[in-house]
Amino acid sequence: MRKSFALFSVISAMLFVLSGCGAESSGGSNEQVSYKDLKTMVIDILKTEDAQKALQESSQQISGYSGQTSKLLSVQDQEEVRLAVKDVLISPQYDKVIKKLMVDPRFAGEFAKSVNKQNKQIHKELIKDPSYQADLIKVLKNPEMDKMILEVLQSTQYRKEVMSLMQDAMQNPLFRLEVLDLMKKAVQEELKPSPDQKVDKKKEESGGEQKSDEEGGGGDDSGGGDEQGGDSAM
Known part of the structure; x- marks a missing residue:
């Protein structure tokens, strides 16, 4: 669009100059320049370096106004552009082209x-x-979704990615401190006796006290029996 507008402006200027030259020549010699001659002259001029530079300069100047020119499109033109793009995207002929573009890393990155x-x-x-x-x-x-997720989780590539992420995370000092704090809390919780262990310990302690009391009572009874036997012997 920019190049075509610049080309049109340059060609218009050249045609204006050439028409002036043709008018002067016709006034002097009553000869008119034919369309074929004008076309040949325009093509020759466009091939020159000066014409190429003029096209580049005009396109650079027009690029600054590209945002404004796009706003000048009417609603009908915008709708036609939208439909044209839609037809291209859904056309089977451009399916392969679009797939190739989406596979290209640069295009995919910019598109994303x-x-x-x-x-x-x-x-x-x-x-x-x-x-x-x-x-x-x-x-x-869906069972198919579960199956697919399991296959991804069990794949070697996924495990490699997870391992690389873990290694990168372990290089972070803040993450290391968080892991150490979690490990300390886990060790402290493991060292704390559970309520069941406390009840069992109390039962063991109470059972030991009862056993010692019974053993002490049995000793007293045996001592009393010895004393009675001595008295009877006397």
Whole structure:
């Protein structure tokens, strides 16, 4: 669009100059320059370095007004552009071309950046929709989805990615401190006796006291029996 407008402006200027030259020549010699001669002259002029520089300068000047010129499109023109783009995107002829473009890392990265904000906003709006939530739950509960998730989790590539993420995280000092704090808390909780262990310990202590009391009582009885035997012997 920019180049065509610049080319049109340059050609118009050249035609204006050439028409002036033709008028002067016709006034002097009563000969008119034919269309074929004008076309040949224009092509020859466009091939010169001066013409190429003029085209570049005009395109650079027009690029500053590209935002304003795009706003000048009428509603009908905008609709036609939208329909044309839609026809190209859904056309089977351009399917392979679009797939190749999406595989290209540069194009895919730029495309993802351009639609990232819109995608986030769309997801936020969809999450608020009850029907979308219900459909999402159905998809997640689908056995095929569970199978696919399990296959991904069990894949070697996924495990490598998880290991690399863990290694990168362990290099962070703050993450290390958090892990150490969690380990300390876990050790302290393991060392604390559970309520069942406390009850068993109390039972053992009470059982030991009763046993010692019984043993002490049996000793007293045997001592009393010895004394009675001595008295009878006397």
